[in-house]
Amino acid sequence: MxxxxxxxxxxxxxxxxxxxxxxxxxxxRFHNQMSTAAAVREQHGHTTTWHKxxxxxxxxxxxxxxxxxxxxxxxAECRVPVIPFGTGxxxxxQVNAPFGGISLDVSQMNRVLEVHQEDLDCVVQxxxxxxxxxxxxxxxxxxxxxxPGADASIGGMVGTRASGTNAVRxxxxxxxxxxxxxxxxxxxxxxxxxxxxxxxxxxxxTRLLVGSEGTLGVVTEIxxxxxxxxxxISGGVCPFxxxxxxxxxxxxxxxxxxxxxxxxLLDELQVRASNAYSKLTLRETxxxxxxxxxxxxxxxxxxxxxxxxxxxxGGGPFEWTHDPEERNRLWxxxxxxxxxxxxxxxxxxxxxxxxxxxxxxxxxxxxxxKADIESLGLVAPIVGHVGDGNFHVxxxxxxxxxxxxxxxxxxxxxxxxxxxxxxxxxTGEHGVGHGKMxxxxxxxxxxxxxxxxxxxxxxxxxxxxxxxxxRV
Numbered sequence: 202m203x204x205x206x207x208x209x210x211x212x213x214x215x216x217x218x219x220x221x222x223x224x225x226x227x228x229x230r231f232h233n234q235m236s237t238a239a240a241v242r243e244q245h246g247h248t249t250t251w252h253k254x255x256x257x258x259x260x261x262x263x264x265x266x267x268x269x270x271x272x273x274x275x276x277a278e279c280r281v282p283v284i285p286f287g288t289g290x291x292x293x294x295q296v297n298a299p300f301g302g303i304s305l306d307v308s309q310m311n312r313v314l315e316v317h318q319e320d321l322d323c324v325v326q327x328x329x330x331x332x333x334x335x336x337x338x339x340x341x342x343x344x345x346x347x348x349p350g351a352d353a354s355i356g357g358m359v360g361t362r363a364s365g366t367n368a369v370r371x372x373x374x375x376x377x378x379x380x381x382x383x384x385x386x387x388x389x390x391x392x393x394x395x396x397x398x399x400x401x402x403x404x405x406x407t408r409l410l411v412g413s414e415g416t417l418g419v420v421t422e423i424x425x426x427x428x429x430x431x432x433x434i435s436g437g438v439c440p441f442x443x444x445x446x447x448x449x450x451x452x453x454x455x456x457x458x459x460x461x462x463x464x465x466l467l468d469e470l471q472v473r474a475s476n477a478y479s480k481l482t483l484r485e486t487x488x489x490x491x492x493x494x495x496x497x498x499x500x501x502x503x504x505x506x507x508x509x510x511x512x513x514x515g516g517g518p519f520e521w522t523h524d525p526e527e528r529n530r531l532w533x534x535x536x537x538x539x540x541x542x543x544x545x546x547x548x549x550x551x552x553x554x555x556x557x558x559x560x561x562x563x564x565x566x567x568x569x570x571k572a573d574i575e576s577l578g579l580v581a582p583i584v585g586h587v588g589d590g591n592f593h594v595x596x597x598x599x600x601x602x603x604x605x606x607x608x609x610x611x612x613x614x615x616x617x618x619x620x621x622x623x624x625x626x627x628t629g630e631h632g633v634g635h636g637k638m639x640x641x642x643x644x645x646x647x648x649x650x651x652x653x654x655x656x657x658x659x660x661x662x663x664x665x666x667x668x669x670x671x672r673v
Contacts, residue, residue, distance in 0.1 A: 218280030218664075220301065224259055226275050227303065234262045245286050245304035246297050251550045251598060252636055257284060257298035262306045266382070266390065266421040272305050273419060274388030276664055284666050285415035287327060287354030291361060292553050293634030295414050299668045305419060307356055313337050314422065321427045322379060322396055327356025327420050343427040346371035349630065350536045356420050361632035362412030366535065369455075369588030370462040370494065373630070375411045377426045383410055383418035386660040396424055409655070414632055415666040417659050435500040436463070436492035436528040437521030439511045440484045444468060444571060444583075447487040448564035450514040451587045455560055457510065459503050463492035464588040465535055468571070471542070471582035478541030479534035489587075490535055491521070492528065538584050539595060546580050546597040554613060556620035557591040557629030566623055567592055570616055577608045591629035618643070633670045641671070 228235055236242070237259045246256030258281075263269050276283045282302025289296055298304060311328035318341050325334060332352045334345050347358060349365035357363070359381070364373035371377070380394030393406040410418055441447040444466075451464055466489055467475065473485045489511075493503040500523075508519040522528065534541075543551055558566045567583065574581045574594075585592025594616065598609050617627045617640050627633075627640040641649050653671045656663075663673045 218276075218282075220258055220279070220281055223275055223279035223281040223303065226279075227259065227261060227272065230271060231261050231268070234264065234268070236260045236262075242304070245284075245289070245306065247289060249290060249292055249553070251552050251600065252294040252297060252634075255294075255297040255299045256301075257282075257304035258301045260286075260304045260306055262309050264309050266310075266384070269305065269307070269310075269384045269419050269421050270388050270390060272303060273384050273386065276303055277387055277662060280662055280664060282664050282667050283415075283419065285327075285356070285360065285419050287357030287360070288330065288352070290351040290353050291357065291634065292631040293628070293636035295361065295632055295634040295666070295669060297635065299635065302664075307419075307421075308354065310356075310421065316341060316343075316427075317396070318343065320396060321429070322424060323427055324422055324424050325355050326422060327354060327359070329355050331355065331358070338427065342430055344430050345377070345425060346428055347374055347377055350538075355423055355425070359411050359420055359423055360414045361630070364586070364589070364591075364630045366463045366465060366532070366586060368586060368591075368630075369464060370460060371428065375408055378407055378411050379424040379426060380407050381410055381420050381424070382422035383420045385418045386662065386665050390421075391418070394424075412632070414634065414669050416656060416670050417665065419665070431462075431494035431500075433497045433500045433523065434462075434492060434494055434525070434528065435504050435521050435523050436490070436531065437504070437519060438483060438531065439489045439491065439507075439516050439519040441487045441489070441511070441514065441516040443515075444487045444567055445564050446514040446516060447489055448567055448587065450511050450516055451489065452560055452563060453510050453514070454507055455588055457506070459506055459510075460493070460495070461491060461503070461507070461588060462494040463490065463532075464586075465490040466567075466583070466585040466587040466592065467535075467538070468583040470545070470580075471538060471584050474541040474545050474582055475534045475538060478544055479530075479537055481531075481534055489516075490531055491519075492532075535584070538582070542582050542595040542597065545582070546599075548599075549580075549597040550600050552596040552598055552609065552613070553593060553631070554596070554616070555591060555593040555629050555631050556616055556625055556627060557589065558620050558623045558625030560588075560590040562623040562625070563587060563590050563592075566619060566625070569619055570594065573612055573615060577612055579605075579609065579612060581612075586629070589629065590625070635668050638670065638672070 242256035310326040
């Protein structure tokens with residue numbers, strides 16, 4: 202994690218390919234869509250965390266499915282790695298090119314191809330971003346609910362099986378993708394399903410590709426479920442005296458069956474950072490941000506029920522509103538949490554990581570994590586999609602201080618080990634990339650061998666995003 206390739210990554214190196222022939226062939230076809238400039242390559246080997254920048258040898262900007270097929274076929278013939286790239290907001294090195302190769306940028310494949318309003322679905326290209334999609338859907342009365350915070354591309358969200366603030370009610374990407382069109386490692390084009398809402402026809406290849414981080418195929422079209430924009434939305438903030446009280450209020454809310462749409466935790470340090478960055482005036486104490494969707498009467502009832510639960514745990518007052526401007530201000534502050542955190546300690550690197558545990562273990566896991574942060578003397582705000590048992594830690598690291606780097610690495614390891622010991626996961630939504638490969642064996646055991654077999658079967662030359670998820 203400090204810039205040295207780990208053994209698990211080195212073990213995944215593909216066989217040496219003919220890069221020169223690949224570059225010559227691709228430059229002939231993609232003269233105006235290809236770049237070998239150092240700045241462009243570095244941008245496409247960049248990750249938004251502390252993993253070392255590992256640039257590709259060239260970047261091709263695909264504009265169609267045919268472009269993707271041509272790139273993959275050329276790279277297969279020359280045994281050169283292909284790394285799909287959307288907007289570059291991944292957090293575990295998913296877009297890095299540890300063995301060089303071609304970064305296949307699909308950001309220009311950004312058209313909403315079809316909207317089937319009566320069926321509540323749409324078909325999009327992978328470069329469409331979530332904000333773009335919802336802007337185009339607004340007039341239909343429909344919206345796409347998956348909201349990871351960053352304005353990520355839909356293709357990238359498929360790759361990492363993204364979720365975010367709305368997942369507690371609307372699920373994650375795996376629940377909202379009906380089917381995919383993808384280019385496989387040999388350049389063949391496959392469709393994984395139809396627009397039917399359910400099917401028992403064959404293996405579920407859609408779910409296999411969702412979360413595969415570009416290691417099994419390059420997605421070129423996505424069919425998504427849509428939802429009706431709620432008649433009414435209410436939201437607000439609720440402070441608590443302690444993290445434990447806030448977590449227990451979350452657990453009680455979920456167990457009570459209240460259909461909360463969003464329920465986010467900010468610890469006191471995150472509240473301080475968000476106050477300063479987003480010009481809020483919240484009490485600097487553990488705080489929940491909440492949102493409820495439904496009818497006017499329904500959201501009022503849900504808000505009042507939560508307020509009563511919060512009061513039982515010493516929280517409150519729960520101040521909520523229907524006003525969209527005020528709600529949007531709060532959620533923008535939540536989405537800007539990472540940038541707010543960076544202002545707490547200028548000049549440091551930000552390491553954003555996440556784990557997820559069964560909700561009954563949430564309070565225990567967060568409190569133990571908070572104790573580790575304090576004992577190690579780290580600056581690390583905590584935020585979380587706590588309705589799912591998922592929380593994030595943003596550690597601010599002085600990379601020049603090797604003793605501090607070592608403490609952070611120890612903290613990260615203990616955080617993941619604790620989550621796995623609680624029957625949780627090393628990552629709730631950031632994905633594996635190469636940053637968390639080493640934890641999969643402990644979490645999944647023999648299932649990793651099955652994954653490796655699938656990878657070898659679908660990508661025998663190991664050219665699709667090598668060095669990510671599993672060793673080959």
